[in-house]
Amino acid sequence: MRNSSLLILCSIFALAGTARAADVQMSIEPQLISLLDRAVLKVEFINASGKALDIPQVDGLNIQYRGQSSETSIVNMKRTSKVVHTYLVTPSKVGDFTIGPVTAQYKGGDKELSAQLRVIKPRDDKEAQAISELMYSQISSDREAPHVQEPFGLTLKVFIRDGVQIDGNFSIRGGMPENGMDGELQWEIVNRTRQEINGTIFGVYTLVSTAKTLTAGTFTFQPQVQMNVIIPRQNRRSYGFDDPFFGDFFGRQETRPIVLDCNRLEVNVRAVPVTGRPDSFTGGIGIFGFNVEVGPKEVKAGEPITVKMRISGKGNLSQITPPQIEESHDFKLYDARTVATDNPNEICFEQVLIPKSDSVTNVPPIKFSYFNTKTTDFRTISQGPFPVQVEAAPQQAAQVIATVPSTIQQETKILGRDIVYLKPAPDHWKNESDLNWYRKPLMRILLALPLLLLILVTGGTARKNKLANNVALARRQKAPKAARKQVQLAEQSMRKQDESAFYEALWNALAEYFGHRLNLAPGEVSLQAVLSSFSDAEEDLRALFSVVEQRRYGIQSEQENSKDEMKSLLHKLTATLKACERIKV
Numbered sequence: 001m002r003n004s005s006l007l008i009l010c011s012i013f014a015l016a017g018t019a020r021a022a023d024v025q026m027s028i029e030p031q032l033i034s035l036l037d038r039a040v041l042k043v044e045f046i047n048a049s050g051k052a053l054d055i056p057q058v059d060g061l062n063i064q065y066r067g068q069s070s071e072t073s074i075v076n077m078k079r080t081s082k083v084v085h086t087y088l089v090t091p092s093k094v095g096d097f098t099i100g101p102v103t104a105q106y107k108g109g110d111k112e113l114s115a116q117l118r119v120i121k122p123r124d125d126k127e128a129q130a131i132s133e134l135m136y137s138q139i140s141s142d143r144e145a146p147h148v149q150e151p152f153g154l155t156l157k158v159f160i161r162d163g164v165q166i167d168g169n170f171s172i173r174g175g176m177p178e179n180g181m182d183g184e185l186q187w188e189i190v191n192r193t194r195q196e197i198n199g200t201i202f203g204v205y206t207l208v209s210t211a212k213t214l215t216a217g218t219f220t221f222q223p224q225v226q227m228n229v230i231i232p233r234q235n236r237r238s239y240g241f242d243d244p245f246f247g248d249f250f251g252r253q254e255t256r257p258i259v260l261d262c263n264r265l266e267v268n269v270r271a272v273p274v275t276g277r278p279d280s281f282t283g284g285i286g287i288f289g290f291n292v293e294v295g296p297k298e299v300k301a302g303e304p305i306t307v308k309m310r311i312s313g314k315g316n317l318s319q320i321t322p323p324q325i326e327e328s329h330d331f332k333l334y335d336a337r338t339v340a341t342d343n344p345n346e347i348c349f350e351q352v353l354i355p356k357s358d359s360v361t362n363v364p365p366i367k368f369s370y371f372n373t374k375t376t377d378f379r380t381i382s383q384g385p386f387p388v389q390v391e392a393a394p395q396q397a398a399q400v401i402a403t404v405p406s407t408i409q410q411e412t413k414i415l416g417r418d419i420v421y422l423k424p425a426p427d428h429w430k431n432e433s434d435l436n437w438y439r440k441p442l443m444r445i446l447l448a449l450p451l452l453l454l455i456l457v458t459g460g461t462a463r464k465n466k467l468a469n470n471v472a473l474a475r476r477q478k479a480p481k482a483a484r485k486q487v488q489l490a491e492q493s494m495r496k497q498d499e500s501a502f503y504e505a506l507w508n509a510l511a512e513y514f515g516h517r518l519n520l521a522p523g524e525v526s527l528q529a530v531l532s533s534f535s536d537a538e539e540d541l542r543a544l545f546s547v548v549e550q551r552r553y554g555i556q557s558e559q560e561n562s563k564d565e566m567k568s569l570l571h572k573l574t575a576t577l578k579a580c581e582r583i584k585v
Contacts, residue, residue: 022048024104026113028089034122035094035131036164036231038256041087041115048106052085053113058097060130061117062090090256091119093130122164134161137225137262145268148216149182149316150285150373152267154209156187158225158260162194162201165230167255170207175222175262182212182526212316214526215549216271225260272371276378282323283528284370286315290323292383294363301360301393304352309336311368312346318524321532322349323368330360358392472519479516483509483577487570494566502566503551506573510544513577517585533585540576544569 023046033039041063043053055063064087071082089099100114121128128134136159143152160166172187191206213219231254272285293308309323322336336351353363365384372379466473486509493501511525518525518533527545531538547569 022046022106022108024048024050024106024108024111024113026100026102026104026115028099028115028117031116032118032120033091034120035091035128035134036122036229036256037091037119039089039117041089041099043085043087043104043113045083045085045104045106047081048108049083050085050104050106053102053104055087055099055102058099060091060093060095060119061097061099062092063099064088064090089117091117092132094119094121094128128161131258132261134164135159135227135229135258135260137223137260139221139223139262139265141221141265141267143267145270146213147270147272147285147371147373148213149272149283149319151210151212151314151316154185154211154221154265156207156209156223156225156262158205158207158227159195159197159202160205162203167228167230169228170205171226172207172223173226174224177219177221180213180215180217180219182214183521183524185209185211211267213269216269219267219269221265221267222262225262226257227260228255228257230255278367278369278378278380280323280367280369280380281371281378282321282369284311284315284317284320284368286313286317286370286373288313288315288368288370288381290368290381290383292366292386294384294386294388297387298389298391299355300391301355301357304354305363305388307351307353307363307366308339309349309351309366309368310346311348312343314345315370315373317345317347319526319528320347320370321528322351323366325351325353325366326364328364330356331363332356355388355390358390360388360390362387475516475519479513480577480581482512482516486512487574490570490573494563494570497563499551499562499566503548506544506548506569509573509577510548513580517580534580534583536583537576537579540572540579544573544576 025044025046026042027044028039028041030039041055043050052065052068055065057063066086066088069084069086071084073080091097095118097117097119098114099117101112102114104111104113122134137156138159139154139156141152141154143150146152156172158170170187170189172185176185187207187209189205190208191204193204193206195202195204211219289312291310291312293310295306295308299305307325311317311320322338325333327333332354334352334354336349339348339350341348362385365382367380367382369378369380371377486505490502490505490509493499493505510530514520514530515525518529520529527542530541530545534541
């Protein structure tokens, strides 16, 4: 009896182990979907192993590989194993589509596979033939041809046909210029309205941003706007928890990401002309007003007078350097400094000057020149002169203190006889050269060691706290090391004859050094910002920034041997940074 039972069990397992013939199949589910729907394409290797297939692209469909899974089942005592590769199919227009044919290779041979899919109009929209008719985006600029460093506005409008539900979140990615921009664009939703277009109502979302370029040229904007469409799922049957259409836990809805089509916007950025540029031009590009206040107006010679300069308007305020006060022998001038202001449309400077004598009657006039982007010419605003009243400094009589020689005479006083008193001899004689153990040098060092360690720990902690509380000082100390790292990368690129990487490393060296040295954000490092603090090295810095920016943006050198130029430029960079390191900011 026992042997019979064992034989039956062995027969059952033998039958269960019998596998079907190898095969490969392609299926799509469902085969009929709407324009806002999606389908799942599966390639199943039955009793065989196989890699994912490269599905050819189909116009109107977006096919994305989602991954691999394995299945094993036993039906009628026969075991079947599957390797399943899953693809997600997203339509962009209606119509009948054929996916494939594509050839699959497996251990049974080669097999040609294909699948059919029909896409119809959405149930709540009887006219849309493509996604672009349901939703799309448009980008525009408020300036046709702005100038370098001149801010210009970008407006991105997203159009959603009435009846299509979205979650209201937009993600702007790609389609932006890779080089020449001053920082990254920050988009903000400012308005939501309804608009009729060709007899159809659209919900319109308006996003705005402000752009600014570092160089002249043509800049192309064609952003990709990704959003999430909410699709009801009440009437869809569930295919299990791993099914992409399962939606939420109860199958009520699905959120589908969609990337919208957008037009192509080209903005031609013009360079600021050199002809006619006045000496008082400090980098202002836009439309500005200029106001100066001087005080106090009644001082004594040697007392300070503060000059407050306020520039307001629309333009590149952050790149403007302080207007220069004409140097004079009557005044001692101190460097101007930037003063914080609550108004984002203005920048303020303060400069202290000290009259040297009572002959001073006024503070000389101050000129501010800028490039007017509306009239496309240079404008100069002059303020002053400013009358002041300077009194002579009071003269203090010198006090001479005479020293009188002392007449105190020392007297010699006899205190007693010249007698030496003898002491009894000690019981034990001691050598005075033998020190006690606590007087020995090693012991003194050991006793002083805790105090030394305490001083070191206290100093280290104080320095650490100082750097933590003073970000500018901490970044200042990082500047040379950051620059050296980029210089090493530039040397490696020069040895490899990689000009693109070489000039990129030079720019990074400038940006890293002056960014840390002046406590500037990465996008704030510019020539004007650097010159405001390193005017002594203006000539070298202008040449460095100019050549590096030209090479980074594809302007070739006139020299025949580019390697000689690279060596010369690298040497000039290191020498200039060493010189800037000695300048106190």
